[in-house]
Amino acid sequence: MIIGLDMMGGDFAPREAVKGIHLYFSETDSPATLLLTGDEAQINPLLQEFNIPADKVKVVHTTQVIDMHEHPTKALKEKQHSSIAVGFHLLATGKSEAFISAGNTGAMLVGAMYSIKAIEGVQRPTISTLIPKNNGKMGLILDVGINADCKPEHLNQFAILGSLYAEHVLGIHQPRVGLVNIGEEEGKGNILAQGTYPLLKENAAINFIGNVEGRDFFTDKADVMVCEGFTGNVILKMAESFYEMTQSKGIQHEHLDRFNFENYGGTPVLGVAKPVIIGHGISHAKAFSNMIRLAEKMIASDLLSTMKSSFEGKAQAQ
Amino acid sequence: MIIGLDMMGGDFAPREAVKGIHLYFSETDSPATLLLTGDEAQINPLLQEFNIPADKVKVVHTTQVIDMHEHPTKALKEKQHSSIAVGFHLLATGKSEAFISAGNTGAMLVGAMYSIKAIEGVQRPTISTLIPKNNGKMGLILDVGINADCKPEHLNQFAILGSLYAEHVLGIHQPRVGLVNIGEEEGKGNILAQGTYPLLKENAAINFIGNVEGRDFFTDKADVMVCEGFTGNVILKMAESFYEMTQSKGIQHEHLDRFNFENYGGTPVLGVAKPVIIGHGISHAKAFSNMIRLAEKMIASDLLSTMKSSFEGKAQAQ
Numbered sequence: 280m281i282i283g284l285d286m287m288g289g290d291f292a293p294r295e296a297v298k299g300i301h302l303y304f305s306e307t308d309s310p311a312t313l314l315l316t317g318d319e320a321q322i323n324p325l326l327q328e329f330n331i332p333a334d335k336v337k338v339v340h341t342t343q344v345i346d347m348h349e350h351p352t353k354a355l356k357e358k359q360h361s362s363i364a365v366g367f368h369l370l371a372t373g374k375s376e377a378f379i380s381a382g383n384t385g386a387m388l389v390g391a392m393y394s395i396k397a398i399e400g401v402q403r404p405t406i407s408t409l410i411p412k413n414n415g416k417m418g419l420i421l422d423v424g425i426n427a428d429c430k431p432e433h434l435n436q437f438a439i440l441g442s443l444y445a446e447h448v449l450g451i452h453q454p455r456v457g458l459v460n461i462g463e464e465e466g467k468g469n470i471l472a473q474g475t476y477p478l479l480k481e482n483a484a485i486n487f488i489g490n491v492e493g494r495d496f497f498t499d500k501a502d503v504m505v506c507e508g509f510t511g512n513v514i515l516k517m518a519e520s521f522y523e524m525t526q527s528k529g530i531q532h533e534h535l536d537r538f539n540f541e542n543y544g545g546t547p548v549l550g551v552a553k554p555v556i557i558g559h560g561i562s563h564a565k566a567f568s569n570m571i572r573l574a575e576k577m578i579a580s581d582l583l584s585t586m587k588s589s590f591e592g593k594a595q596a597q
Numbered sequence: 598m599i600i601g602l603d604m605m606g607g608d609f610a611p612r613e614a615v616k617g618i619h620l621y622f623s624e625t626d627s628p629a630t631l632l633l634t635g636d637e638a639q640i641n642p643l644l645q646e647f648n649i650p651a652d653k654v655k656v657v658h659t660t661q662v663i664d665m666h667e668h669p670t671k672a673l674k675e676k677q678h679s680s681i682a683v684g685f686h687l688l689a690t691g692k693s694e695a696f697i698s699a700g701n702t703g704a705m706l707v708g709a710m711y712s713i714k715a716i717e718g719v720q721r722p723t724i725s726t727l728i729p730k731n732n733g734k735m736g737l738i739l740d741v742g743i744n745a746d747c748k749p750e751h752l753n754q755f756a757i758l759g760s761l762y763a764e765h766v767l768g769i770h771q772p773r774v775g776l777v778n779i780g781e782e783e784g785k786g787n788i789l790a791q792g793t794y795p796l797l798k799e800n801a802a803i804n805f806i807g808n809v810e811g812r813d814f815f816t817d818k819a820d821v822m823v824c825e826g827f828t829g830n831v832i833l834k835m836a837e838s839f840y841e842m843t844q845s846k847g848i849q850h851e852h853l854d855r856f857n858f859e860n861y862g863g864t865p866v867l868g869v870a871k872p873v874i875i876g877h878g879i880s881h882a883k884a885f886s887n888m889i890r891l892a893e894k895m896i897a898s899d900l901l902s903t904m905k906s907s908f909e910g911k912a913q914a915q
Contacts (some may be wrong), residue, residue, distance in 0.1 A: 399822035413842055424779055461830040469827045493834025498840050509787045511830050513780040518813025521839050524731055524815050524852075532848045537685035554844055569653065 280310050282374035282574045286317030287344045287362040288382025289562045292482030295380075297325040299567020303336060305318070306568065308539065311575050314375045316341050323472050335542075341365045347560055350384030354392075363387065365583060367394040370553055377574035379545065381558030382565070389495070391548040391555040400585055403433045404550030405440060405508075405558040408503055411537035412499050420459070420496070420504045421549065424512035431474035434458070434505045438485045440549040441503040441591055447580040448547075448573070449502075456503030457491030459510060471507060472562045479505075484589060544569030547577060554578060598628050600892045601693035603633030605662045605680040606700020607880045610634055614699075614710070615643040619886020622653060624886065629893050632693045634659050634680040659683045662700075665878055669703030673711075681705065685712040688871055695914060697863065699876030699884070709866040709873040716904055718911030721751045722868030723758060723826075724875065726833045729855035730817050737763050738777070738814070739820045739867065742830035749792035752776070752823045756803045757907055758867040759821040765898040766865075766891070767820075770873035775809030775819030777828060789825060797823075802907060862887030871901060 407421035522538035545558035616728035648767035725739035840856035
């Protein structure tokens, strides 16, 4: 198993990435080898400092870095020797089986869409966030920002992608799917929600349980919650800011720590043909370690083959 | 000053309403007289029990009650002797200057729209919620649920209504208006947000400061935050559930208490021609007292005249 990792992405690269690799290998008896893209002059001394086993990592030297604020499409086109562009090239050509970066999110999305491409039949790849439930479990909300305007069929596809991810990677058996809405009954909500409900209800590939409201996200009503990316992004950032508010006020509680999204690592781009994981810019060691674990799970569970099978024939049907 | 109050609305009516009246008169040296609609057999003994001064309240006996789950339009039409229908009649005919109820929200909205009617030029009346800021101030988000699908001009009007309310009732000088969005710069967001931004920017009646993201609601970036009612309702219910989560986990802090929305009483229906205030079904004494104070402020500040002036000429322009 070969997992690609961008060493230049994120606010604390490459040191926190190397610390994350160290954490990953110290906590797991992993079958994975890591293919690291980045500046070897910066990376190699850190690999030595943290005693990373030489047979577990391989550095592919790259000479450019896409900064956090560069225009994604332009940067990817002009910086073909960047750690992100090379990372995608390695994934696209089968030299690696997954690619992870905490760098420029836009460039990661563009790379995922154009070098890796959507699974046939998937209209809109999507990103998700984990939501900590009051009972200790986790839920998944998607889309959280890359599809600000959606049609009902897009949300229906998010439900399938989210369910497969929840089942095969999060280990939730027959995940319950809820439609994010502003009322309990069918027929409530905006035009999009009204149009989506019947599609979800008729979708035999998912376990649809009805609407979930803003008050239900932290309860254990549904495992997978679908919405367009505008509402989803507001939910994600508001949940992050709750945590920040409690921290700034000095409010401490172990349950609140579960709202520290840094711990969860990154989000996979669901619906593209190979595992691509995007991390938060502020990722520290634990986030990197968790992202590598996530890539490992996505490869080991063969999630992508399952997703491809689920969407077979849908491309023609559109 | 005469304020109408539905005594039969809410889960704990009429006792908590009477306790709220008691609290209101004990805390303020109010110029208001309250016009109470409801069953006098239930109300009068409670007024005695709580020593409510007889010259400060007048009971208008009503024989019907609209339950929380009745169909709003149907109930209002069929129950013309209900405490809500009579309350609206008193307001519409000038017998009272404001009307408050913690009863059936839908019936209150229908009554506001059809017996009181929108201010000329206002396309969509709206409801808002207060949001506690980290620095101790309060912000306002609107719409929070009655306008699930909006056009840019609706959000532009919410900005005006919210600004006038913030300035004249909440006492915020030149309130800063933010557009709820999923990015910082102009041009970000969904089609609605992209269409709304230029309208807000060009609106000389408001103090527009740009986009606010989910992470900015609790910071002091903007005083008035506008969005369609789908996103706004999700924000409101999620904020409520965050408070409930901390309570269920036994997490105590004075700042968290500011998220106890019960304390704030109710929301005015902004954009209708007279002060109408809708309370939460679970309203207790403090909520009722706060709603009476809010009605008093709305009347004393002559908010409605200011709103009417702001929209003068807009009806023709459409």
